[in-house]
Amino acid sequence: MKNKIQLTVDAVVFGYESGNISVLLVRRKYKPYKDAWALPGGFVLEKENLEEAVQRELSEETGVKINYLEQLYTFGDVGRDPRCRVVSVAYFGLVKPNAFKLSASTDAKEAQWFNIQKLPKLAFDHKKILKIAIERLQSKITYEPIGFELLDKKFPFSDLEKLYTTLLNRDIDRRNFKKKITSLKVLDELDEKVSFGPGRPASLFSFNKKRYFQLKKEGIIFEI
């Protein structure tokens, strides 16, 4: 045994619904930072991979099922945990709106979605982790079609547009955006239409993941 460093994983899970980006937080049950809000996560077991550890912790603490997960960064500064040296591998996840609702089995007091504009005080260095995760999300949606992981399977085009304006925090020209996305050939237009309130009904689209990978293999890159 060479060292006494402890290894944990933390997950920054984003959800999106009608113009709001939220992040999943859990309330800490024990010291330190007892009762404070924190990112879901915990110690890695000796016989499980890092991703497995994240999925297990998320499932135990929140019941949320992730459909996109990638490693974000590893935070290992001395003193980030007052108890002892703890190095944490942070992950970055996205969930679709249906998983966005917390399962009834979880105590709503213990796991909750927070709008990223209205965050509570966070335990440890989780504020810093979250900040980096948001930057990653913002930059990544411009060159990888991960935005679709935040939408329903079928969605009107305006949902996609609104997602991008919200995430990138700037206006997007609807017509140019549509042209751009259309030229990437990753959307299937369905026959179905939906209508909310006044205005012309919108066609529903679905993201064609298969075609995306095919195009990617041919060197056609996604970029907004």
Add this chain to the structure above:
Amino acid sequence: MKNKIQLTVDAVVFGYESGNISVLLVRRKYKPYKDAWALPGGFVLEKENLEEAVQRELSEETGVKINYLEQLYTFGDVGRDPRCRVVSVAYFGLVKPNAFKLSASTDAKEAQWFNIQKLPKLAFDHKKILKIAIERLQSKITYEPIGFELLDKKFPFSDLEKLYTTLLNRDIDRRNFKKKITSLKVLDELDEKVSFGPGRPASLFSFNKKRYFQLKKEGIIFEI
């Protein structure tokens, strides 16, 4: 003590000279993989940050001084080390040609530069780590001016061009490339000229890091 997971750091350090990209490797002294080549690295001490650990290990094992270092990825699969569970935070570094020469103090048999086209068999999962590092290097030089970290302080423009053709493994139109770089306004043309063999002497340039950060703050982004 919750677990027995060991934490290490590994460094993928790239050097460049006259059309050759090399990576720094060390020969292992102990089992497992005794005498095999591996990435420099080792166990993280309880009281040092991750970056400090990388710098210390690099200094101990190779004597090379790094001028650019960033975290690459954390490798934590079960079974990547036959002895026990070892999670390794890999870093990615670049050195200038002067540091490229291994210091006389180091035993050349123990630390060596290898052309990335002519690699020996590597210990552990270091081949995988190196592959990811190369991909990162290739993608990163297109949107961050890290290429300059691989060149001398003063360099002819053709050096920069050759670096890019080598790293990206494709031809670049010299005139368009020059226009692009010039428009970014991050190069200072010096009065000095150099001449190797036949051909018109070349002006020397230097990278203006200060101006780069200034432009970045104004939202002007580097992109090749």
Add this chain to the structure above:
DNA sequence: TTCATATGCGTAGATATAACACAAATATAC
């Protein structure tokens, strides 16, 4: 029936990219 609202499609000017040709300054061979 009129109005407000949201979707859907097209066009023109500006900007950036890609392709390409030739002049200038040196070392070397003769």
Add this chain to the structure above:
DNA sequence: GTATATTTGTGTTATATCTACGCATATGAA
């Protein structure tokens, strides 16, 4: 000393992409 090969250095044009708009269409509500 002259011709030749070699390398650096710059400009121009066609093409593609991006940006900024205008207007028609289909609905709910007044």
